Amino acid sequence: xxxxAQFVRRHVAARGRFVPEHTVxxxxxxRRGRPGYEVVTPLRLNGVHVxxxxxxxxxxxxxxxxxxxxxxxxxxxxxxxALERLPQALEAGSAARTxxxxxxxxxxxxxxxxxxxxxxxxxQHSPAADGLARDWPxxxxxxxxxxxxxxxxxxxxxxxxxLFIVLSFRRVGPA
Numbered sequence: 542x543x544x545x546a547q548f549v550r551r552h553v554a555a556r557g558r559f560v561p562e563h564t565v566x567x568x569x570x571x572r573r574g575r576p577g578y579e580v581v582t583p584l585r586l587n588g589v590h591v592x593x594x595x596x597x598x599x600x601x602x603x604x605x606x607x608x609x610x611x612x613x614x615x616x617x618x619x620x621x622x623a624l625e626r627l628p629q630a631l632e633a634g635s636a637a638r639t640x641x642x643x644x645x646x647x648x649x650x651x652x653x654x655x656x657x658x659x660x661x662x663x664x665q666h667s668p669a670a671d672g673l674a675r676d677w678p679x680x681x682x683x684x685x686x687x688x689x690x691x692x693x694x695x696x697x698x699x700x701x702x703x704l705f706i707v708l709s710f711r712r713v714g715p716a
Contacts, residue, residue: 551622551623552620552621552622552623553620553621553622553623553663554618554619554620554667555584555586555591555593555618555619555620555663556586556616556617556618556619557584557585557586557587557591557616557617558584558585558615558616558617559582559583559584559585559593559612559613559617560582560583560584560585560590560656561582561612563582563583563654563656564580564581564582564610564612564640565580565581565582565640565641565642565645565650566578566579566580566581566607566640566641566642567579567580567581567627567642567643567644567645568641568642568643569630569643570597572597572599572674572676575599575600576599576600577597577598577599577600577608578597578598578600578607578608578641579594579595579596579597580594580595580596580597580598580610580673581593581594581595581627581645581662582595582612583654583656583658584617584619584663586659588657589657589658589659590656590657590658590659591658591659591661591662591663592627592645592647592650592658592659592661592662592663593619593621593662593663593665594621594624594627594662594663594664594665595610595665595669595671595673595675596665596671596673596674596675597673597674597675597676598610598672598673598674607640607641610671610672610673611670611671611672612671613669613670613671617669618667619663619665619667619669620665620666620667621663621664621665621666621667622663622664622666623661623662623663623664624661624662624663624664625660625661625662626646626647626662627644627645627647627662629644630643630644638653647660647662664677
């Protein structure tokens with residue numbers, strides 16, 4: 542049994558076999574401005590399973606057909622980061638139980654599939670011949686936007702203060 546608190550955001554390696562019949566495509570994942578899917582497949586270890594976020598694949602012209610993703614047969618060794626869970630996106634309505642989903646909850650997926658899932662998700666960083674992109678966004682991605690917003694609002698506050706002071710003085714004409 543893997544202790545989730547011990548492995549959160551730590552480098553891990555695992556050896557096992559992928560279970561491709563339970564592969565899930567996480568929808569609405571953008572890379573370089575292109576829509577696509579993150580491919581999550583359970584990896585069977587000795588009697589237990591762990592979810593592996595294998596990488597990103599671009600969506601086709603239409604959403605009618607899923608892109609073909611090769612799953613390595615036989616035993617594989619993967620390395621990556623152990624995460625407490627997959628990032629969750631805002632979802633309207635109830636979650637669909639198809640191979641294409643907006644979010645994936647580990648506990649609910651374990652009940653749905655009957656797999657004994659470990660309470661972590663491995664974000665795969667090791668190379669594989671499956672055609673998936675593994676250029677994961679950095680955890681601090683987007684902080685520059687917040688710094689720009691704060692500069693904008695402090696500048697606006699400074700301008701308001703200057704305008705208040707300048708417009709507060711009245712010129713008194715000759716009496």
